Amino acid sequence: MRNWSTPLDEVDLSEDDKRELMCEIGRRCHEMRFTEANGGNISCRLDEERILCTPTLISKGHMTPDDLVVINTDGQVIEGRRQTTSEIRIHLYALAQRPDIQAVVHAHPRSATAFAIARRPLPQGALPEIEFHMGPVPLARFGRAGTPKLVETLEPYIMEATSILLAHHGAMTLGTGLMDAYWKMEVLDAYCDTVLRALALGTIQGVTPEEYEAGECFE
Numbered sequence: 001m002r003n004w005s006t007p008l009d010e011v012d013l014s015e016d017d018k019r020e021l022m023c024e025i026g027r028r029c030h031e032m033r034f035t036e037a038n039g040g041n042i043s044c045r046l047d048e049e050r051i052l053c054t055p056t057l058i059s060k061g062h063m064t065p066d067d068l069v070v071i072n073t074d075g076q077v078i079e080g081r082r083q084t085t086s087e088i089r090i091h092l093y094a095l096a097q098r099p100d101i102q103a104v105v106h107a108h109p110r111s112a113t114a115f116a117i118a119r120r121p122l123p124q125g126a127l128p129e130i131e132f133h134m135g136p137v138p139l140a141r142f143g144r145a146g147t148p149k150l151v152e153t154l155e156p157y158i159m160e161a162t163s164i165l166l167a168h169h170g171a172m173t174l175g176t177g178l179m180d181a182y183w184k185m186e187v188l189d190a191y192c193d194t195v196l197r198a199l200a201l202g203t204i205q206g207v208t209p210e211e212y213e214a215g216e217c218f219e
C-alpha cells in the first residue's frame with residue numbers, strides 16, 4: 001500500500017495503481033465530508049480509449065479496486081460488474097475537451113456548495129495566494145444532474161478553469177492526475193470555508209491587484 005502523499009508520486013502508474021489511488025481519493029472525499037451516501041464521482045484516463053471511474057450507488061469511502069468500472073469514451077462500460085453513474089457525462093465532457101487533464105473529481109463539499117446554492121461568486125483578493133493557485137473558479141448555472149443540460153452549463157468555462165462550482169449542486173475539479181484533482185477540491189472547499197467564516201465577521205475587503213503587485217496593503 002502506497003502512502004499517496006503528493007501528486008509527484010503520480011508518475012507512470014499502472015492500472016492497478018490507479019485503481020488503488022482512486023479508492024484512496026474516494027476515502028479522503030468521504031472523510032472530508034465532500035461526499036455523502038453514494039454522492040460524488042471520480043474518473044481518470046487509463047489510455048486514449050479507456051477511462052476508469054467510480055460506479056453508481058456506492059459509497060466513495062468504502063470502495064475496493066474491483067468495484068471500479070472501465071468505460072469507453074462514449075460512456076459504455078467495457079470492464080467491471082457494476083453500472084456507471086448518470087453524472088459520468090460531465091467527466092466525459094471534461095476529458096474530451098481538455099487533453100491536458102487526466103482526472104476529474106465531482107463532489108458536494110459543504111462550504112463550496114453553500115456558495116453554489118447562494119449563487120454567490122467567490123470574492124477576489126480574500127486569499128490572493130490561494131486564488132492564484134486555484135485560478136478562476138466560475139459558478140456554472142444550474143443544470144439538472146444526470147442530464148445533458150448539466151454538460152451545457154460547463155461549456156463557457158471548461159477551457160479556462162480547473163475548479164468549477166455547479167449551481168444548486170456542488171463542484172468539480174480537473175487535474176493532471178487523481179491527486180491533483182483531489183487537492184484542488186480540498187483547496188476549494190477550505191477556501192470557501194474560510195471565506196464563510198470571514199463573512200460572518202463582516203464584509204471582506206480583498207487585497208487589490210495594485211496592493212498585491214506592491215507586495216503590501218496600504219491600510
Ligand SMILES: [Zn+2]
Nearest residue numbers: 040087145170
Ligand atoms: Zn453530484
